[in-house]
Amino acid sequence: MCGICGIYHYGNSANGFDEALLIRMSDTLAHRGPDDSGTFLSPNRRAGFGFRRLSIIDLSPAGHQPMTSPDGSIAIMLNGEIYNHQVLRKEFEAKGYRYRSRSDTESIMYAYEQYGLDFVHKLLGMFAIALWDEKEQRLVLTRDRIGIKPLYYTFANGQCIFGSEIKAILQHPSVPRELNDDALDAYLTFLVSPAPMTMFRNIHKLEPGHMMVIGKDGAIRKEQYWDPLPTGRQPSIDLDGTPISHSKLLDAGIPSSEESCIATIRGLLKQSIKDRMMSDVPFGVFLSGGIDSSTNVALMAELMNRPVDTFSVGFRHLEQYNEMGYARQIAREFKTNHHEVLIDEKMAFDFLPMLIHHQDEPLGDPVCIPLYFVSRLARENGTIVVQVGEGSDEQFAGYPSFLRELQLYRWLWKPYQAVPAFAKSAIFNLASAFLAKRHKYLQLDYIRKATSGDELFWGGVNIITETHKQFLLNGEKPGGSNGANDLASRWHGEVLRRDPSADYLKRMIALEFRNRLPELLLMRVDKVSMATSIEARVPFLDHRMVEYSMTIPTKYKIRHGEPKYILKKAVEGIIPRNIIYRKKQGFAAPVSEWLRKEWLGFAEDAILGSRLMQRGRFNREYIKATFENHRRGLRDEGMQLWALLNLTLWYDSWIEGKH
Template sequence: MCGICGILSFNHNEVQESVLIQMRDEMRHRGPDAEGIFINKSKKVGFGFRRLAIIDLSPAANQPMCNQDQTIWIVFNGEIYNHLEVRKELEKLGYKYKTRSDTETIIYAYEEFGIDFIHKLNGMFAIAIWDERKKLFIAYRDRIGKKPFYYTFQNGQFVFASEIKSIFRHPTIRKELNLNALSNYLTFLIPPSPETMFDGIKKLPAGHRLILNENGEIKIEEYYDVLNSENEKLETNENVIKENIVRLLRQSIKDRMISDVPFGVFLSGGIDSSTNVALMTELMDRPVDTFSIGYKDFKEHNEFNYARKVAEIFKTNHHEILIDAKDALDFFPNLVYHQDEPLADPVCIPLYFVSKLARENGTIVVQVGEGSDEEFAGYPWMLRELRLTKINQYLFKNFPSILNKALYSITNKLWSPEGKLLELDYIRRIKDNQEIYWGGAVNFTIEHKKKLLIKNLKNSYELVKRVYEKYKSKSNVDDPLRQMIYLEFKNRLPELLLMRVDKMAMATSVEARVPFLDYRLVEYSFKIDSKIKIKNYITKYILKKSVEGIIPNEIIYRKKQGFAAPMNYWLRNELSNFTKHYLLNSNIHKLNLFNKDFIKFLIESPLSNRYDYVQNTWNLLNLFMWYDYWFEGRLIG
């Protein structure tokens, strides 16, 4: 895991080493172990690199790295879990290695197989390659989107980095708010790719590559999609499915144990993290290091009892930390710094502190449970969304449009004054003949934005519509739950859930690996009939059945709690004054975008303890703090 950056100049200016160094060292937290610089002979191409040493700790494995004749250069962030297999293939073809690193394998794979070499790799990565012979730059983001790649083309220079803050160390890059992305952020808690919250700065979507030729022409291509001909024929045999899930998961966890530094597991005591611990224990001759987080004076949000039970059963070397609202408040400036663009998920807070705990105890690599709930339909709200989708499909879509419009008119008069805007927006979607399900983290809906925003901004339904259309063009399986999961893999999972893990773990110089999102397991999960993912109203049914006997049933079938910070309590108690003051006095109000009266309503409404209201409040607080930090230079007092 590392921090990468670079500049390609298409004007009369040469790449300045001093600028590359500033960009590189802005990401010191991503790579505290070593650094490097490459500038080509024409001084038109430059790469910078910060290293977190994981595999082959020797200086020989530092980057930027090149091939034998120094015509191909690379900077690479991530890990390639099957690099030894690919290495054997390349060695048979005559390639001579100087290191044990996975980086060298990427170089030779590109040299041998061309731009489609990427299909040979299994890992998480953001890769940047300069081919001096072809005068070609190529960048890749991994299949699922575990690693970020940001870029911009301004003033005749193409600039890229693992973090946006690195790009801003380039002296000619402008910093402007992207209003289109702002609208999507309010709805999805993060701007969907390729947009970021900064106008002109883009992020490469998951499963895509960027090709930049010597004329400065950019081409973005999708090289991977989870939907393919292999998973069009669904499997329904539960025994076969259970065997395949466990087999693939065991292999995935084994692959992600490749490391020359200490590794462990974030353990909540839920099914996903507990399974990670159990299967890792099978493969180790020492205790697994496990890490858990809880909340002072708020025991109902703590999962220590379950985590401790799992730690005891599998005899782990267990570590715990407790935090409170003051810890969160003190962390806010660093939160918005490390996020780069606002990620309105309060889980960022415990993720940072549990990552810090791991690092302080000497653990550099951790396995996390992200992705399992998306693959196997583990969220309780999926039942509700699926039910609403089917009601709409079989009932409201058969009504005359005039009846649906009348229904909206009636509910609008009843619910809008009360602030039941989430419920109202479902009726509006029916009226406007839109898809019911927009994602697992939809916050400010169109109905909310009518009251929140003074100016009209971009309609966020465009993204949702585009993903559904893509699904229908690629798959003949007419399955609402499968479509919902596909939407999660195209937006919320790569841009919110995986970026919160990457940014918060890397803020503490820890590498997080995600065994449930091995692309082979993900592809297989799309072969599983949805009737087996949710069965007898049990979410995640087939995964729960698969791990029976591996972890205790008490862990498998306990009520899902989720890895969450107690924001509903903090925002109305310890952080109440700070929140109200900030939301009403942030410098963002100079832009004349937000209705302060509606913000007051959100804070003071009798419904303020509802989950959607809590998320509304945190969404705005995260945004306003981010704006003040990045555009005004500091948070307000």
């Protein structure tokens, strides 16, 4: 895990740029790589890289980056890990390559020499890669299939400027800090800006599974090289890490039985966790006591000859948010070396400025707060690499909201489309008056979607509905379009074009992989764990697992009203039944409690006094009423207020301030 940044000057300037600028850019990423730093300049000074290293594989100076090929024709940087690099090394050594290090980065470089732009299909892992090809005079940027690692870029004055974090890009004098109105509207719906947007106008994020090539004349080619939907065409990687034309898992087609499905999931999980134990530094597991993290611990314990290091976080005086008892049960069961931290509202409050700094753009999920403290706990105990449980709920339909929205689609939205338009309009008008008076905005939003024929499922977040936004934004649309609805419609259309037979649950899962999983859930893990200089690995999001899980029929994912059915069956006998079948609690943060008490005055002042408010973006009376309703306990508006607090603190610091 590292920090990468760089500039490619494809314009007419003959002087290129100063190496000092690259150093300033990479210095903003020091937390991502405290162990080493480096720069690279092409011979004509048109391309330059800056790098910060967190040493994980090959701790020696031989693993230094940017790394160049023996003849100097290729320079490369990697943020992430390639878990099959030893398999690739054997292949390339057999072809006569002489390695100068034990690092995975060197194998990527030789894969590019052998396979050109198809090199990405040979890689198993998480990665953001920047590669300079001196012979072709082109820059290659690519992001891993799932989007575990971030990569941002912009174009300004004949230059492509890129980095692992936006703060590196903003060091460049040609890059202004301007709010992206379309992203603002999307953030209010999704709690994040969907790729390729960011909250900064003209700064973009490379989408998961995409590669972008910038040629010497400035020609830009961006292509999607992988999709989670099974197409039968995507090159894959077998269980032993060998790149192949078509995965044997895909060739098997739809699972023929529940038993074969269970066996395959177990095999994939065990292999994925084993692959992600590759490290030259200490590693452990974030343990919540849920199915996913407990499975990580159990399978890792099978493979180790020492106790697994486990780390848990809880909240002082707020037991209803804690899962510590379940985490301790797993720690005892598998005899782990267990560590815990309890946080309170003051610790969380004091962390807010650091959170705003490390996010770069607002991530409206308060789980960033406990995630920081458990990451810091791991680092303080000497652990540099951790495995986390993200991705399981998306693949296997583990959220209760999936079941609710699937039922709504089947029993309300779908049959409602047969109702005549005049009748739907009359029903909506009656329901609107009734539900709005009772502040039932989510229910009103469902009826609005059914009436207008909009897609029902937009993503796994229902905090600020379109009705909320009407009040909040004084009836205006920041981006001047139909915003989130257009995005959701486009995403559903993309899924159906790729897989016309996809049922509604598969469409829902595909949408999660399109936006919420990579841009919100995985970015909170990346940004916050890297703030403490540790690397987080995600075994449930091995792309072989994703390719297989997308072939599993809905009847195995939700059965008899049981979400995540097939995964629960697969881990029976691996972890205790009471862990598997307890009510889902989820990793959460008690911002609703804090915003009624210790944080209330600060949050009111921050939001109502923000520059966004002063510029007339928000309805002051609506926000004041929202605070009052929350304070008095009339409604729980904690998540909505947190999303607005995060947004306004970010805007005042990053756009209006001098961050």
